[in-house]
Amino acid sequence: MISLIWTLINAHYGLSKKKIQYIVNKKGLWEPFLLIAVFAFLFIFVGPLFVNLQGLMIDQYKQLGLEGLFLNNAILVTGMFGFFLGIFLVINEFFYTKNLNLLLSLPIKPKEILAAKMILILIDLFWISLLFLLPSLVIFGIKTSADLLYWVTIFFILAFSQTFPLLLQIIVLLPISRYIHFGKHKDFFVYFMSILLVVVVIGFQFYVTNDLAGSEFSQEKMIQMLSNPQGMISQMGKGYPPAFLGVKALLSSGFQQFYWLCSFVFMHLVGIYIALLIGEKTYYRTYLKLQDHYHDKDDSAKALSIEKTMVSEGSYRSLMRREWRYFLRVPSFAFNGFGNVIVFPLLIVVFFFAKNNPEFQQFISFFQTAKDYVLPVGILLGSTVGSMNMLASTIFSREGKMLDEIKVLPVRSDMIFKVKLSHVMLMSTIGPLSVSLIFLLLFNSGLPSVLLIFLISELLVLFLNLLQIALDATFPNLTWDNPQKAMKQNINGLYTIILVFGFTGLTGYLGYLLREKLSGLQMTMILLIIGLIGVILSYRLAKKAVQKFLMKDYCRN
Amino acid sequence: MITVKNFSKSYSEGQFAVKNITLEVKDGEVFGFLGPNGAGKSTTIKSIVGLLHPTSGTIQVNGYDICRESVKAKYEIGYVPDEATLMEKLKGVEYLNFIADMYKVDNQLRRERITKLTEAFKLTTALSKTIDTYSHGMRQKLSLVAALLHNPGVWILDEPIVGLDPESAYRLKKMMKAHSKSGKTVFFSTHVMEIVEKICDRVAIISKGELLFLGTVEELKKNRGNSTIEEVFLEVTKSEAQQDDFSYLDSD
Numbered sequence: 001m002i003s004l005i006w007t008l009i010n011a012h013y014g015l016s017k018k019k020i021q022y023i024v025n026k027k028g029l030w031e032p033f034l035l036i037a038v039f040a041f042l043f044i045f046v047g048p049l050f051v052n053l054q055g056l057m058i059d060q061y062k063q064l065g066l067e068g069l070f071l072n073n074a075i076l077v078t079g080m081f082g083f084f085l086g087i088f089l090v091i092n093e094f095f096y097t098k099n100l101n102l103l104l105s106l107p108i109k110p111k112e113i114l115a116a117k118m119i120l121i122l123i124d125l126f127w128i129s130l131l132f133l134l135p136s137l138v139i140f141g142i143k144t145s146a147d148l149l150y151w152v153t154i155f156f157i158l159a160f161s162q163t164f165p166l167l168l169q170i171i172v173l174l175p176i177s178r179y180i181h182f183g184k185h186k187d188f189f190v191y192f193m194s195i196l197l198v199v200v201v202i203g204f205q206f207y208v209t210n211d212l213a214g215s216e217f218s219q220e221k222m223i224q225m226l227s228n229p230q231g232m233i234s235q236m237g238k239g240y241p242p243a244f245l246g247v248k249a250l251l252s253s254g255f256q257q258f259y260w261l262c263s264f265v266f267m268h269l270v271g272i273y274i275a276l277l278i279g280e281k282t283y284y285r286t287y288l289k290l291q292d293h294y295h296d297k298d299d300s301a302k303a304l305s306i307e308k309t310m311v312s313e314g315s316y317r318s319l320m321r322r323e324w325r326y327f328l329r330v331p332s333f334a335f336n337g338f339g340n341v342i343v344f345p346l347l348i349v350v351f352f353f354a355k356n357n358p359e360f361q362q363f364i365s366f367f368q369t370a371k372d373y374v375l376p377v378g379i380l381l382g383s384t385v386g387s388m389n390m391l392a393s394t395i396f397s398r399e400g401k402m403l404d405e406i407k408v409l410p411v412r413s414d415m416i417f418k419v420k421l422s423h424v425m426l427m428s429t430i431g432p433l434s435v436s437l438i439f440l441l442l443f444n445s446g447l448p449s450v451l452l453i454f455l456i457s458e459l460l461v462l463f464l465n466l467l468q469i470a471l472d473a474t475f476p477n478l479t480w481d482n483p484q485k486a487m488k489q490n491i492n493g494l495y496t497i498i499l500v501f502g503f504t505g506l507t508g509y510l511g512y513l514l515r516e517k518l519s520g521l522q523m524t525m526i527l528l529i530i531g532l533i534g535v536i537l538s539y540r541l542a543k544k545a546v547q548k549f550l551m552k553d554y555c556r557n
Numbered sequence: 558m559i560t561v562k563n564f565s566k567s568y569s570e571g572q573f574a575v576k577n578i579t580l581e582v583k584d585g586e587v588f589g590f591l592g593p594n595g596a597g598k599s600t601t602i603k604s605i606v607g608l609l610h611p612t613s614g615t616i617q618v619n620g621y622d623i624c625r626e627s628v629k630a631k632y633e634i635g636y637v638p639d640e641a642t643l644m645e646k647l648k649g650v651e652y653l654n655f656i657a658d659m660y661k662v663d664n665q666l667r668r669e670r671i672t673k674l675t676e677a678f679k680l681t682t683a684l685s686k687t688i689d690t691y692s693h694g695m696r697q698k699l700s701l702v703a704a705l706l707h708n709p710g711v712w713i714l715d716e717p718i719v720g721l722d723p724e725s726a727y728r729l730k731k732m733m734k735a736h737s738k739s740g741k742t743v744f745f746s747t748h749v750m751e752i753v754e755k756i757c758d759r760v761a762i763i764s765k766g767e768l769l770f771l772g773t774v775e776e777l778k779k780n781r782g783n784s785t786i787e788e789v790f791l792e793v794t795k796s797e798a799q800q801d802d803f804s805y806l807d808s809d
Contacts, residue, residue, distance in 0.1 A: 025569065310650070310654060310657075310664060310667050310668050310671065311654075311664060312657065312658060312661075312662070312663060312664050312667065313658050314658070315658060315659060315661075317658075318654075318655055318658030318659060319659075321655070322644070322647075322655050325644075325646065325647055325651065326644060326646060326647075329646035329647075329687075330646055401642045402642055402644060404608055404638065404642055405642060405643070405644065407607065407608050408606055408607065408608060408631065408636055409631065409659045410627075410628045410629075410631035410632045410659065410660060411628065411659060412628060551610060553568070553608075553609045553610060
């Protein structure tokens with residue numbers, strides 16, 4: 001069992017490959033150092049701000065006697081993140097990875113394979129806990145001078161923090177997948193879950209903004225809530241039991257603490273057992289059905305009218321068509337690509353429809369008082385939304401093993417560059433376009449201003465996209481076994497976040513500092529100049545990087 | 558015609574996958590490229606089609622240098638890789654259309670060739686399905702059809718028989734012979750010695766990156782005392798397989 005888990009982890013993270021690369025061949029040693037540098041940068045510059053914010057929150061909760069709510073929220077938010085991200089991990093690990101063909105042929109019990117796969121997903125999800133939960137728990141412990149038992153309890157809370165979300169996913173996904181025969185429509189299933197996720201997030205946002213802004217949330221209700229904090233935690237605990245038990249275990253003392261901790265651990269162990277039971281009963285049959293689909297020898301597929309489909313196109317159009325088909329037919333690519341540029345504008349629209357929302361009214365009045373700066377703010381917003389597409393920074397990584405197919409074609413690298421850039425720009429344009437529309441419809445900005453917002457945002461998006469293309473052409477991640485790894489688990493995505501937010505943050509901050517000296521129009525002109533110079537320089541850089549990349553050997557022998 | 562001159566390929570400094578190979582594959586020839594696993598066959602083939610770049614030496618296909626005139630050289634080539642990595646999410650017909658567009662095959666010719674080739678390999682009904690539903694053999698067949706679609710002068714096939722059913726394998730061998738008879742070139746690698754004996758005009762044997770033999774099958778056999786081609790191959794590559802004792806496999 002240990003060997004199985006270790007082998008799966010090794011294959012999943014490519015540990016042996018990395019060991020050979022870094023230790024034996026001593027190649028690409030800068031990669032881990034760069035990663036450490038990025039985290040150190042975040043730790044040094046964002047860390048203190050985060051600690052201060054958390055400290056302030058704890059103080060506020062403490063004043064209201066609701067410190068338990070702080071811990072409750074930390075556990076709940078971590079669980080929610082785990083649940084939504086985990087859905088994709090579960091689908092990938094249980095239905096996409098090809099290692100099951102091998103594992104099923106080995107003399108291992110189904111339960112052992114399921115347990116090993118669950119552990120692998122838990123390790124992936126554990127990173128979320130390290131990022132969201134651990135700092136909150138540590139800061140809370142330091143702030144409240146917690147005793148030794150608190151720190152021991154943290155260990156258990158952290159260790160099981162992603163278990164409940166995973167159990168929910170397994171309990172929901174595996175039986176459903178059996179009855180709706182998603183083996184035959186696995187891509188559709190991923191699309192469906194992805195859209196459902198977006199709808200849930202938007203619905204949640206809509207509910208929260210409406211509920212808090214609505215008249216139902218009265219002062220009376222607030223007083224009632226504050227007068228009985230324990231009752232409130234219990235109420236929330238009904239929705240998410242691990243948070244309830246976790247908070248109880250963390251805040252109690254003596255025997256009670258031990259009792260709640262045991263309850264917390266026991267609940268998770270029982271949950272794991274049930275998940276294994278359900279998995280064993282439903283998953284294997286589903287998986288075998290999935291295999292039946294692939295070995296379907298039924299030739300009843302409609303006889304193809306070859307004549308109709310065989311129409312010649314130019315190289316550019318044909319390559320473009322390939323790009324679109326590949327993008328749209330791989331759910332991970334399509335959802336991540338569209339999601340990144342669409343979700344943010346959608347949230348603003350939801351804000352708008354949440355009538356009487358004070359935050360939105362505040363937002364509108366802020367724009368009305370600072371009308372002079374609508375242009376630069378809109379441009380930066382548009383460029384950020386457009387360039388956070390994750391498509392440019394994975395432009396060649398997404399090719400994976402298919403790269404040979406491209407390299408062997410009789411087309412120049414310039415053509416491939418042109419096609420890929422056009423595709424990325426078409427997708428990115430959704431960002432500036434939707435932001436421009438929001439400014440036109442919601443903030444009543446004039447048409448000339450909106451046009452300027454669109455055009456200059458688009459220019460900056462082009463600049464930032466070109467830099468991302470150069471990045472991916474220089475450091476592509478071609479050795480992935482499932483498409484999710486080419487997008488979400490691609491380190492270039494992290495660099496993109498730093499690049500895009502770094503650019504927006506820096507220019508925005510400089511604009512804020514110089515707000516007394518520069519008018520909105522002058523700032524707009526500066527952004528235009530940055531865009532123009534940036535595009536000229538980065539176009540050459542990206543083109544050369546692509547040429548070099550397509551000449552480079554990526555032999556996988 | 559393929560001309561390889563003093564070709565070497567190194568992936569890491571000082572370690573050569575292929576060392577100083579020189580060979581010429583003439584028009585009208587079926588040329589077999591043999592060698593044990595890891596000998597450097599695929600590296601050589603990938604370099605000929607432009608997937609890898611030579612560390613030193615030159616490679617020309619029908620007079621075009623694969624590095625300096627890569628686009629022109631690629632038009633001359635029909636390449637089947639050892640592992641058919643095709644775009645899984647495309648339908649078979651979409652993939653073939655894409656390849657035809659890339660090689661600028663006009664409508665009439667593509668219709669003709671797709672119809673004939675897919676019928677020959679019994680792939681017509683599968684064309685409307687996405688490639689991810691194809692078996693290994695079907696992918697290999699699709700890869701073959703794609704490679705031959707633009708009527709290339711030079712066929713470069715990396716272990717093309719692997720995964721094919723006997724009927725398709727027979728047809729492919731016939732096609733290779735016919736192609737060479739029409740004055741064009743077939744360069745292929747294989748581990749199946751019977752095929753080498755049956756269809757190859759000339760062969761090259763490579764081991765540990767070095768060219769050990771270049772000539773006709775008859776010359777090869779004559780030099781080694783007329784043994785079978787399999788025995789000759791083992792001898793040339795200094796294999797110890799003939800001395801192996803496998804009695805331990807079934808001992809209690």
